[in-house]
Amino acid sequence: MMNSVLVATRHTTAVESIRSSFADEFEIDATDSYDGCLELFSRKRYEFLIIDVDLLRSRDGDKTSYAQRLQPFWSVFPEAEIIVLTSQDTIRQAVNAVKAGASNYFTYPIDPAEIHYVIESIHREQQLYSELKYLRDKFWRPKSHTVLYTKNPGMKMVFEKVRSVAPAESTVLLTGETGTGKGVIAKLIHEHSRRSSKQYISVHCGAIPDTLLESELFGHEKGAFTGADRRKLGKFEIADQGTIFLDEIGTISAPMQIKLLQVLQDKTFQRVGGEATLKADVRIIAATNSDLQAMCDEGSFRRDLYYRLNVFPIEIPPLRRRKEDIPSLVEHFLERWNRLSRHKISGVDRAVIEALQRYEWPGNIRELENLIERAYVLEQSSVLTPTSFPAELFSERAPLPGEEPDYTLPLPQARGKAVAAFEHSYLTRLLVAHEGKINRSAAAAGITPRQLHKLLARYGIKKEDFKASRKKSAKSE
Numbered sequence: 139m140m141n142s143v144l145v146a147t148r149h150t151t152a153v154e155s156i157r158s159s160f161a162d163e164f165e166i167d168a169t170d171s172y173d174g175c176l177e178l179f180s181r182k183r184y185e186f187l188i189i190d191v192d193l194l195r196s197r198d199g200d201k202t203s204y205a206q207r208l209q210p211f212w213s214v215f216p217e218a219e220i221i222v223l224t225s226q227d228t229i230r231q232a233v234n235a236v237k238a239g240a241s242n243y244f245t246y247p248i249d250p251a252e253i254h255y256v257i258e259s260i261h262r263e264q265q266l267y268s269e270l271k272y273l274r275d276k277f278w279r280p281k282s283h284t285v286l287y288t289k290n291p292g293m294k295m296v297f298e299k300v301r302s303v304a305p306a307e308s309t310v311l312l313t314g315e316t317g318t319g320k321g322v323i324a325k326l327i328h329e330h331s332r333r334s335s336k337q338y339i340s341v342h343c344g345a346i347p348d349t350l351l352e353s354e355l356f357g358h359e360k361g362a363f364t365g366a367d368r369r370k371l372g373k374f375e376i377a378d379q380g381t382i383f384l385d386e387i388g389t390i391s392a393p394m395q396i397k398l399l400q401v402l403q404d405k406t407f408q409r410v411g412g413e414a415t416l417k418a419d420v421r422i423i424a425a426t427n428s429d430l431q432a433m434c435d436e437g438s439f440r441r442d443l444y445y446r447l448n449v450f451p452i453e454i455p456p457l458r459r460r461k462e463d464i465p466s467l468v469e470h471f472l473e474r475w476n477r478l479s480r481h482k483i484s485g486v487d488r489a490v491i492e493a494l495q496r497y498e499w500p501g502n503i504r505e506l507e508n509l510i511e512r513a514y515v516l517e518q519s520s521v522l523t524p525t526s527f528p529a530e531l532f533s534e535r536a537p538l539p540g541e542e543p544d545y546t547l548p549l550p551q552a553r554g555k556a557v558a559a560f561e562h563s564y565l566t567r568l569l570v571a572h573e574g575k576i577n578r579s580a581a582a583a584g585i586t587p588r589q590l591h592k593l594l595a596r597y598g599i600k601k602e603d604f605k606a607s608r609k610k611s612a613k614s615e
């Protein structure tokens with residue numbers, strides 16, 4: 139299949155230079171607008187987008203970043219390579235676009251040999267990356283692929299570390315804020331280890347009173363204490379030949395730290411009230427949201443235990459440092475709820491995604507998951523809209539009609555943001571009402587189907603997300 143290049147510029151001579159650079163090697167399409175570029179991109183898979191930096195600037199002069207203007211293209215095709223065209227006067231803007239994720243930039247007038255060389259180089263890198271990715275993906279189990287999808291460099295590094303350590307027997311220490319997904323990573327390590335066919339036991343150390351934690355982990359003999367009317371096997375015994383995940387390890391007491399150190403050093407333990415020494419053939423993965431190094435300095439955590447746990451550390455970044463993953467996480471949570479519920483939701487209002495990406499997420503992924511669950515329950519349409527989310531989440535968004543405008547902005551900018559917010563909300567509800575049917579929606583709006591298509595491309599709205607959604611809901615009720 140022939141690779142395709144989309145060129146977006148008002149300079150016709152540049153288009154012709156690019157066409158002549160590739161002859162029959164690539165299929166070249168062209169447009170002269172940002173909206174037209176998005177529309178073509180949504181219809182056809184383009185490996186390369188060559189776009190004038192002027193087309194990446196917002197029409198209303200607001201401070202929309204280059205990353206936000208480039209994001210819709212990567213939402214359609216994440217692997218697309220984007221190259222920016224610029225004049226000598228706007229090189230700084232082109233450099234900013236490269237910092238936002240574009241692959242390279244070229245200056246006018248176009249040098250056919252230069253652009254041919256750079257695209258061929260990128261194309262070879264793509265092929266090598268695809269081959270390497272294929273070899274690496276063979277390691278992962280198919281059901282892990284949803285979890286593994288990320289655009290964030292920090293999370294990519296986390297998954298590389300997981301891939302390296304999973305087949306080994308090393309003790310792993312997962313660090314990161316509450317709600318970042320340490321339990322998910324621990325389970326991923328177990329599922330790709332040599333112990334994957336055996337038990338995976340998770341223990342939340344902070345949720346169990348210290349007086350009961352020893353019995354919970356190591357078990358007890360009958361009569362060991364009041365109420366111990368029978369022998370109980372501990373989690374280490376149950377997890378024999380498998381993996382035990384000790385969450386919030388920083389909360390355990392000094393006496394428990396000593397007992398756990400014995401397990402890590404000697405691979406042995408005793409039940410509470412028992413004399414027999416038992417073998418602990420388990421792999422330990424621990425997690426904490428505390429700074430164990432600082433706790434060692436303070437004397438509240440044993441340094442020798444810390445060294446035993448910290449054999450292979452993996453730090454998981456908070457959600458506020460990986461906001462580019464929010465759309466895919468939301469999609470993942472929606473798919474899960476659609477499997478469990480009769481009411482199907484097929485998409486998310488763009489204003490919602492923008493608000494979610496502005497929020498700082500003190501509760502991380504767990505907070506996002508809970509927020510999506512709440513919105514799913516409240517939503518009456520087939521698309522998650524702002525009305526199903528807490529109002530404070532949208533405190534910085536552009537005002538909708540009837541809302542107080544932002545008087546701190548210049549009039550043209552305030553007007554542009556208000557119009558954009560209204561049009562996006564109007565189009566979303568229009569498509570919901572007409573089940574994604576373009577002709578009906580256009581007629582109801584008093585515009586042509588062509589005009590409606592252009593508006594949908596401008597706001598990144600896909601008609602497929604609204605088709606027959608109401609019929610599905612009606613059948614299920």
